[in-house]
Amino acid sequence: MLNPDQLQAENQQLRRQLDSLLREARANEDKMQRFELLEHRLIAARSLAELVRLLLVEYKLAFDIDAVSLCLVDAEREAARLLELEPADIAQGGIFEGLALLDDAQPLQALFGEQPRPWLGLFQAERHRSGFCGDTAGLKSVALLPLLRHGELIGSLQFGSRDAARYEPSAGTKFLERLAGLIAVCLDSALNQERLKQAGITDALTGVHNRRYFEHRCQIEISEARRYRHPLACMFLDIDHFKRINDQYGHAAGDAVLRRVGQLIRSQMRAGDTIARYGGEEFVLLLPRCPLGHARDIAERIRGAISERPLAASSSQQVAVTASLGLAMLAPQAASSAADASGSALAAQLVAQADRALYQAKEAGRNRVVMAD
Numbered sequence: 001m002l003n004p005d006q007l008q009a010e011n012q013q014l015r016r017q018l019d020s021l022l023r024e025a026r027a028n029e030d031k032m033q034r035f036e037l038l039e040h041r042l043i044a045a046r047s048l049a050e051l052v053r054l055l056l057v058e059y060k061l062a063f064d065i066d067a068v069s070l071c072l073v074d075a076e077r078e079a080a081r082l083l084e085l086e087p088a089d090i091a092q093g094g095i096f097e098g099l100a101l102l103d104d105a106q107p108l109q110a111l112f113g114e115q116p117r118p119w120l121g122l123f124q125a126e127r128h129r130s131g132f133c134g135d136t137a138g139l140k141s142v143a144l145l146p147l148l149r150h151g152e153l154i155g156s157l158q159f160g161s162r163d164a165a166r167y168e169p170s171a172g173t174k175f176l177e178r179l180a181g182l183i184a185v186c187l188d189s190a191l192n193q194e195r196l197k198q199a200g201i202t203d204a205l206t207g208v209h210n211r212r213y214f215e216h217r218c219q220i221e222i223s224e225a226r227r228y229r230h231p232l233a234c235m236f237l238d239i240d241h242f243k244r245i246n247d248q249y250g251h252a253a254g255d256a257v258l259r260r261v262g263q264l265i266r267s268q269m270r271a272g273d274t275i276a277r278y279g280g281e282e283f284v285l286l287l288p289r290c291p292l293g294h295a296r297d298i299a300e301r302i303r304g305a306i307s308e309r310p311l312a313a314s315s316s317q318q319v320a321v322t323a324s325l326g327l328a329m330l331a332p333q334a335a336s337s338a339a340d341a342s343g344s345a346l347a348a349q350l351v352a353q354a355d356r357a358l359y360q361a362k363e364a365g366r367n368r369v370v371m372a373d
């Protein structure tokens with residue numbers, strides 16, 4: 001039999017254990033709630049950028065993680081385009097600190113081996129450093145989560161802690177497996193949503209934007225040009241005697257020429273410029289913050305790039321192509337003095353001027369640039 005003092009001591013001990021269990025249960029419940037909240041936000045993410053930010057910033061904060069990094073296999077540079085990363089930032093994620101876009105899955109295969117599964121354990125600099133894009137100083141333990149879609153590695157998520165006991169090999173990985181599965185599905189779905197969005201504003205044949213997008217963009221650029229008194233250049237480009245190309249080489253060759261011309265125009269433009277297929281063999285370009293002299297140089301460069309050498313219309317056909325361009329400017333003073341005009345009226349005026357200049361270029365013999373009066 002225990003005496004009353006012993007009983008009381010045992011009672012206190014039990015109470016302490018109960019309190020600690022209760023605290024742990026509350027902490028777990030709190031963690032589960034935060035996790036569920038983030039899970040819902042992951043599922044609701046409407047763009048790839050939002051998803052990446054949730055993983056790299058919000059997860060880190062919500063679960064007090066010392067280092068988080070995300071690697072994505074991006075052989076086609078699709079994610080880089082959607083996240084608007086400059087080529088120099090692709091390996092380092094640019095503004096998305098902790099993101100790395102990979103050319104292929106090879107580094108991930110090296111990290112996870114034949115059968116990729118979540119891995120928890122002590123940080124090994126040689127093995128794990130490449131998975132963390134940022135600073136790894138002080139990391140003691142890590143959790144590595146392969147992201148798989150239809151059995152293929154599409155990326156990986158890494159958590160790092162300065163606490164050696166935080167990610168222990170003995171901890172269950174079921175929860176992490178579920179998390180990795182969810183993230184992989186969310187990434188896939190964000191990419192698909194972006195593709196759908198792009199499909200609505202992209203010309204399927206040439207891959208440049210479509211007329212609908214141009215009309216929307218034109219309003220935005222005009223209002224920016226008016227607000228900041230920037231010059232805005234608009235160009236129409238039409239391939240010369242395109243009907244003859246179709247007639248002589250066939251419709252498929254004509255399509256190939258349209259695609260190639262789209263690429264050539266794009267290669268001469270800056271990141272903030274807009275190029276769209278206006279219809280048939282006609283393209284339209286918008287160059288914000290571009291004064292007349294510069295716009296004329298760019299138009300000449302585009303014309304030169306198209307006519308410089310025959311374009312490949314198929315593996316065996318080379319077609320000599322020329323194009324005519326009409327150029328119109330929404331000059332800063334015109335934009336501000338026309339303060340009363342609506343954005344759509346100014347857009348219609350700008351487009352009509354560029355189109356008239358294009359007509360004059362055709363009339364004057366084609367393969368030339370004409371500036372609107």
Ligand SMILES: Nc1nc2c(ncn2[C@@H]2O[C@H](COP(=O)(O)OP(=O)(O)OP(=O)(O)O)[C@@H](O)[C@H]2O)c(=O)[nH]1
Pocket residue numbers: 205238239240241242243244246250251252253254255258279280281362366
């Ligand atoms: N291959 C191909 N041809 C197209 C497409 N859209 C329009 N066209 C053709 O483009 C040709 C345009 O001909 P026209 O408007 O007469 O002009 P053009 O022959 O380029 O002559 P100019 O503009 O006066 O130099 C037509 O034959 C259309 O059928 C397309 O998506 N693919």
